[in-house]
Amino acid sequence: MPPNSALNDQKARLLAEKALLIRQSIIEMLIEAKSGHTAGPLDMADIFTYLYFHALKHDPKNPSWTYRDRVILSNGHICPVLYATMAHAGYFPVAELKTLRKFGSKLQGHPHRDFLPALETSSGPLGSGLSQAVGMAIGERMDFGRTSSKQFVCLMSDGELDCGQNWEAIMLAGKEKLQNLTVFVDRNNIQIDGFTEDIMPLNPLAEKWRSFNWHVQEIDGHNFRAIDGAYTQALAVFDKPSVIIAYTIPSKGIPEFEKKYEWHGKPPTTPDEIATAREALHTMRTMGGMVRGEHE
Amino acid sequence: MISSSQNLNPKLFDTDVEQIPIRKGFGEGLLKAAELDKRIVGLCADLVESTQMHLFKQKFPDRYVEIGVAEQNLASVASGLAAMGKIPFITSYAMFSPGRNWEQIRTTICYNNQPVKIAGSHAGISVGPDGGTHQAVEDFAITRVIPRMVVISPCDAIEARKATLAIAKSKDPTYIRLAREKTPIITTEDSPFEIGKAQLLFAPTGDARADVGIIATGALVYKALKVAAELEKENKKVKVLNLSTIKPLDEDAVWRLAHETGAIVTVEEHQIAGGMGSSVAECLARHYPVPMEFIGVRDLFGQSGTPEELLGYYGMGEKDIKDAIKKVLLRKK
Numbered sequence: 055m056p057p058n059s060a061l062n063d064q065k066a067r068l069l070a071e072k073a074l075l076i077r078q079s080i081i082e083m084l085i086e087a088k089s090g091h092t093a094g095p096l097d098m099a100d101i102f103t104y105l106y107f108h109a110l111k112h113d114p115k116n117p118s119w120t121y122r123d124r125v126i127l128s129n130g131h132i133c134p135v136l137y138a139t140m141a142h143a144g145y146f147p148v149a150e151l152k153t154l155r156k157f158g159s160k161l162q163g164h165p166h167r168d169f170l171p172a173l174e175t176s177s178g179p180l181g182s183g184l185s186q187a188v189g190m191a192i193g194e195r196m197d198f199g200r201t202s203s204k205q206f207v208c209l210m211s212d213g214e215l216d217c218g219q220n221w222e223a224i225m226l227a228g229k230e231k232l233q234n235l236t237v238f239v240d241r242n243n244i245q246i247d248g249f250t251e252d253i254m255p256l257n258p259l260a261e262k263w264r265s266f267n268w269h270v271q272e273i274d275g276h277n278f279r280a281i282d283g284a285y286t287q288a289l290a291v292f293d294k295p296s297v298i299i300a301y302t303i304p305s306k307g308i309p310e311f312e313k314k315y316e317w318h319g320k321p322p323t324t325p326d327e328i329a330t331a332r333e334a335l336h337t338m339r340t341m342g343g344m345v346r347g348e349h350e
Numbered sequence: 351m352i353s354s355s356q357n358l359n360p361k362l363f364d365t366d367v368e369q370i371p372i373r374k375g376f377g378e379g380l381l382k383a384a385e386l387d388k389r390i391v392g393l394c395a396d397l398v399e400s401t402q403m404h405l406f407k408q409k410f411p412d413r414y415v416e417i418g419v420a421e422q423n424l425a426s427v428a429s430g431l432a433a434m435g436k437i438p439f440i441t442s443y444a445m446f447s448p449g450r451n452w453e454q455i456r457t458t459i460c461y462n463n464q465p466v467k468i469a470g471s472h473a474g475i476s477v478g479p480d481g482g483t484h485q486a487v488e489d490f491a492i493t494r495v496i497p498r499m500v501v502i503s504p505c506d507a508i509e510a511r512k513a514t515l516a517i518a519k520s521k522d523p524t525y526i527r528l529a530r531e532k533t534p535i536i537t538t539e540d541s542p543f544e545i546g547k548a549q550l551l552f553a554p555t556g557d558a559r560a561d562v563g564i565i566a567t568g569a570l571v572y573k574a575l576k577v578a579a580e581l582e583k584e585n586k587k588v589k590v591l592n593l594s595t596i597k598p599l600d601e602d603a604v605w606r607l608a609h610e611t612g613a614i615v616t617v618e619e620h621q622i623a624g625g626m627g628s629s630v631a632e633c634l635a636r637h638y639p640v641p642m643e644f645i646g647v648r649d650l651f652g653q654s655g656t657p658e659e660l661l662g663y664y665g666m667g668e669k670d671i672k673d674a675i676k677k678v679l680l681r682k683k
Binding site: 124126166167168174175176177178179181182185186187188189190191192193194196197218219222223225226230 | 412413415417422423425427428429430431433434435453454457461462463
């Protein structure tokens with residue numbers, strides 16, 4: 055089914071500019087932190103931007119607002135994109151992004167809600183975020199029935215679908231027909247040790263989810279109209295949970311790092327790597343040379 | 351003699367003492383707690399009747415979630431429900447929850463600080479004929495080590511009901527250990543129960559100073575009491591403490607008992623390593639070291655048999671408790 059996006063050109067352009075800023079923040083954070091993950095945060099920047107700057111009901115000044123939609127990040131290691139998006143959305147100052155992975159920081163190496171209470175859940179160990187999202191969605195339905203407009207959005211990686219617990223949760227969500235639950239799978243085809251189809255083949259991935267009674271869509275995870283069309287359709291599905299398998303380019307934004315699984319779990323640290331990342335930053339700042347960078 | 355302040359079962363030492371499974375007290379307590387608080391929800395991994403959650407399920411079907419044989423999901427779904435303001439009780443056999451799903455309990459429940467209540471039934475070696483795969487004798491060790499976790503081990507069905515009502519009101523992630531077999535009723539409705547408080551069930555007549563202190567938990571509290579009563583006839587002075595909360599440890603009660611007696615025997619249906627006795631030893635080593643003997647499983651897996659056969663074979667019978675008392679008294683200076 056082709057995506058039926060309600061995004062106009064102007065909003066799509068605004069989102070693209072915001073995603074660029076968020077990618078810059080991610081790269082700066084990783085260079086500063088000297089540890090962390092590069093590929094996933096960069097490839098999920100567009101989806102996070104779409105959610106926090108267009109789709110979600112949320113209030114950065116009142117993170118515990120009762121009627122907010124819930125975002126559950128299952129693959130906690132891509133938290134630089136979550137932190138950067140939240141900072142740009144106004145949850146905390148952008149300057150704090152530099153404290154990533156430092157002692158006492160709100161921004162723990164993997165998300166911890168003791169340190170950043172605006173998080174819905176702490177995460178890091180793979181494979182348990184979806185279960186929590188399922189529990190939240192069931193809890194909402196117990197209190198407000200099937201017509202509550204509150205959405206539960208779980209973001210997860212493709213690699214973590216190796217974990218059996220996910221399939222326990224997928225089975226339960228299908229059984230419970232959780233129409234208030236939408237999952238984005240970051241289908242970047244990589245995990246720490248290699249390409250997903252070499253480590254543990256997931257394909258045919260869409261068929262797997264479909265056979266567990268989910269509504270399944272496959273999209274280009276860097277196309278805002280496609281993301282919007284799929285999310286809008288997911289909201290309209292009433293008798294099933296929805297999964298949006300988003301095909302993404304790992305390390306999107308740093309051409310030299312793109313698609314290489316070696317960048318799954320490390321940041322740029324050598325002088326050459328940092329230079330490459332900074333060059334990509336410069337290209338982003340200048341919109342590929344179309345405008346002057348702010349320091350030029 | 352049994353402590354009058356504890357209002358214990360007057361038929362405690364009768365041959366026809368009433369016996370009820372500890373898990374049954376949990377089931378009744380959960381039903382009562384759920385009637386009082388609509389935030390309470392129940393989740394089970396395909397063992398609803400044997401964990402006694404069926405009473406809750408029958409009364410509140412809309413607040414019950416059947417998870418299937420999926421204990422990892424069980425723990426994390428409960429965490430999600432708690433995040434939405436619920437107080438979830440999850441049940442399975444202790445071997446599988448908190449056994450199989452330990453990391454999910456650590457991360458999604460305790461690290462997240464969610465008030466999930468984990469009831470592990472059929473714990474201990476006395477589950478008997480099912481054999482070693484189903485005999486959870488490591489559950490205290492793996493739960494008490496997790497920050498924020500409260501660990502409860504009731505000595506009978508009445509205490510289990512009170513404990514269930516008490517943990518339903520607390521905000522802490524909690525593990526409550528339940529046993530399958532019928533267990534003699536030690537306490538009454540009027541016996542005191544409080545999370546974090548040990549109860550002195552047996553003391554020498556007339557406030558005499560005791561020579562040895564037994565600290566017991568769970569179904570073996572009854573055996574400890576029987577041993578104490580027998581030794582009393584031989585004019586030996588014994589105190590018995592029921593440690594119904596393993597964590598947080600009632601350090602004051604443990605310290606006082608060690609200070610008075612100078613010799614401690616711990617009694618539990620659990621591996622000696624990492625269990626209740628270890629917790630007592632950690633406390634006494636810091637505050638008041640005294641000779642200790644440990645009744646428990648000595649680094650072994652179980653096997654099929656009747657509860658009595660197994661308790662005898664693995665060193666947790668009444669004779670073993672008596673031997674441990676003799677030994678600790680010899681070591682006492």
